[in-house]
Amino acid sequence: MQKPLDIAVVGSGLVGSLLAIYLRRQGHSVHVYDRSPDIRTITFSGRSINLAMSHRGWKALDGVGIGDEVRKIAIAMDKRAIHIGNEVKFQQYGKDGEAIYSISRGVLNRKMIDLAEAAGAIFHFEQKIWDVTLADATLHIGETERGEWTDIKHDMVFGADGAFSRIRHRMQRQSMFNYSQEFLEIGYKELNIPPNPDGSHKLDKNSFHIWPRGQYMLIALPNLDGSFTCTLFMPFEGENSFASLPDRQSVEAFFEKNFPDSIDVIPKLAEDFFKNPTSTLVTMKCFPWTFADKVALIGDACHAIVPFYGQGMNAGFEDITVLNECIETHGDDWVKIFSEYEKSRKPNADAIAELSYRNFMEMSSSTADEKFLLQKKIEKKFSAKYPEKWQPLYSRVTFSHRPYAEALAIGDKQNEIMAEVMAMPDIFEKWDSDAVEEMILDLLRKSPLDHS
Ligand SMILES: Cc1cc2nc3c(=O)[nH]c(=O)nc-3n(C[C@H](O)[C@H](O)[C@H](O)COP(=O)(O)OP(=O)(O)OC[C@H]3O[C@@H](n4cnc5c(N)ncnc54)[C@H](O)[C@@H]3O)c2cc1C
Numbered sequence: 001m002q003k004p005l006d007i008a009v010v011g012s013g014l015v016g017s018l019l020a021i022y023l024r025r026q027g028h029s030v031h032v033y034d035r036s037p038d039i040r041t042i043t044f045s046g047r048s049i050n051l052a053m054s055h056r057g058w059k060a061l062d063g064v065g066i067g068d069e070v071r072k073i074a075i076a077m078d079k080r081a082i083h084i085g086n087e088v089k090f091q092q093y094g095k096d097g098e099a100i101y102s103i104s105r106g107v108l109n110r111k112m113i114d115l116a117e118a119a120g121a122i123f124h125f126e127q128k129i130w131d132v133t134l135a136d137a138t139l140h141i142g143e144t145e146r147g148e149w150t151d152i153k154h155d156m157v158f159g160a161d162g163a164f165s166r167i168r169h170r171m172q173r174q175s176m177f178n179y180s181q182e183f184l185e186i187g188y189k190e191l192n193i194p195p196n197p198d199g200s201h202k203l204d205k206n207s208f209h210i211w212p213r214g215q216y217m218l219i220a221l222p223n224l225d226g227s228f229t230c231t232l233f234m235p236f237e238g239e240n241s242f243a244s245l246p247d248r249q250s251v252e253a254f255f256e257k258n259f260p261d262s263i264d265v266i267p268k269l270a271e272d273f274f275k276n277p278t279s280t281l282v283t284m285k286c287f288p289w290t291f292a293d294k295v296a297l298i299g300d301a302c303h304a305i306v307p308f309y310g311q312g313m314n315a316g317f318e319d320i321t322v323l324n325e326c327i328e329t330h331g332d333d334w335v336k337i338f339s340e341y342e343k344s345r346k347p348n349a350d351a352i353a354e355l356s357y358r359n360f361m362e363m364s365s366s367t368a369d370e371k372f373l374l375q376k377k378i379e380k381k382f383s384a385k386y387p388e389k390w391q392p393l394y395s396r397v398t399f400s401h402r403p404y405a406e407a408l409a410i411g412d413k414q415n416e417i418m419a420e421v422m423a424m425p426d427i428f429e430k431w432d433s434d435a436v437e438e439m440i441l442d443l444l445r446k447s448p449l450d451h452s
């Protein structure tokens, strides 16, 4: 336990509500402010209905003993189901027993607010934070940006207010504060596959479904009620884009041509397509993340990434794990805690931003490529035989707690090795042979991966 402080958390999203639980466990009084109404009292309509949770997320939840509670509402997905034409191919994610987990964002967020409240955090909904005075951790709250504001002073403020953070907005005015934001030319739209009349799932429930089509793709994640939430990722403009689908007829024709096996399972295709918004995707980077011992950013507020690795929330939860480790090490020295926290997290946030960006190509193009699938098969076999010599990149990111930056660096070296292996003549015939194994061992001897 630390010396008790009066701490404000701005944002009651996934990261803010979990952080509130951790701060309560350290003995602080915690006030959480959110501009939106209490998500427990409204029908949830935010971005991405469901999310994939993996090892890093589970560790943060288990750290305050709420992992098992959340596991009850999660569905394991141990493989990709890749839909090409009318055929489905499966690609296992990791070792037997390893999986990523589909969870409803709304259900998870509601549960965490309940748990944070039970832990003693006090929530203030429909409170818009417009500004913060960094030097003394004072929040400025009001109905409108130009109207009257109320000032509320705390000992410390955490900005967990998402990709368009107002807390970060104020920090941006500091000299030596670096900031960048880049929107993708690809947007997304959510669609729905309802359950069968008996409540069962229409597609394999324990798979992450992908329809890879190069410049665009459709994905589907299972929900507990037997439905799937689908997301169409596609360019805003050009051929095969949202702009090229202006009406019911064009949408139906596009899906019939490009996703023929989805037609029967998405009954309200055109209706949902025009009812649901087309949303944007952004990568946001900044540094520093903290101001003295007064203000710190956490989660999407300091590292918004594109969603293609399913790691944004996981990375935000890992911020909390690391912050808590810094607290355990440095006691009440918050200057030290903040400085270690941002130094440790920044390179890893940058690494997962890069990996997430790259995973769009892997999902939308490579998964449709026989050579890619063969490469994954070779890596899986080699890693099963020599686990201490080779852990595939996907597992390093998803089923490990080692730093993302290490995964990126080692993954690049592994790719160089695999490029040589895949260039072997007749690789499709001899992928299972001793010659392939020998070649990998030889390349590893010449260029070790620096396993720790
Ligand atoms: C399409 C899509 C799919 C995704 N899929 C996954 C996935 O499968 N796995 C995964 O790990 N991650 C995924 N992510 C990323 C994940 O959604 C985010 O990383 C996560 O929501 C970040 O949580 P947060 O609490 O930091 O921010 P947010 O969830 O954005 O919460 C911020 C909160 O702050 C409040 N707020 C904002 N401004 C103010 C203000 N001025 N005053 C008061 N309150 C304010 C908001 O109302 C909100 O409640 C996905 C993202 C997208 C876009």
Ligand SMILES: NC(=O)C1=CN([C@@H]2O[C@H](COP(=O)(O)OP(=O)(O)OC[C@H]3O[C@@H](n4cnc5c(N)ncnc54)[C@H](OP(=O)(O)O)[C@@H]3O)[C@@H](O)[C@H]2O)C=CC1
Pocket (backbone or CB within 6 Å): 035, 036, 046, 047, 128, 162, 163, 164, 278, 279, 280, 281, 282, 283, 300, 304, 305, 306, 307, 312
């Ligand atoms: N990494 C990524 O790719 C991410 C992408 N996104 C995308 O960005 C877009 C916006 O996301 P998100 O912020 O979640 O969406 P919201 O719809 O919640 O917010 C969008 C904007 O509307 C304003 N707003 C919303 N609600 C309120 C309110 N109650 N009071 C005052 N202003 C409000 C905010 O403006 P103001 O700034 O003035 O408060 C905010 O910047 C979506 O397309 C989403 O998918 C979002 C997060 C991460």
Ligand SMILES: Nc1ccccc1C(=O)C[C@H](N)C(=O)O
Pocket (backbone or CB within 6 Å): 051, 052, 080, 100, 208, 219, 307, 308, 309, 310, 311, 359, 363
């Ligand atoms: N949650 C997501 C949301 C959007 C796009 C991808 C994901 C993923 O999780 C991808 C998964 N990790 C994969 O590599 O197959």
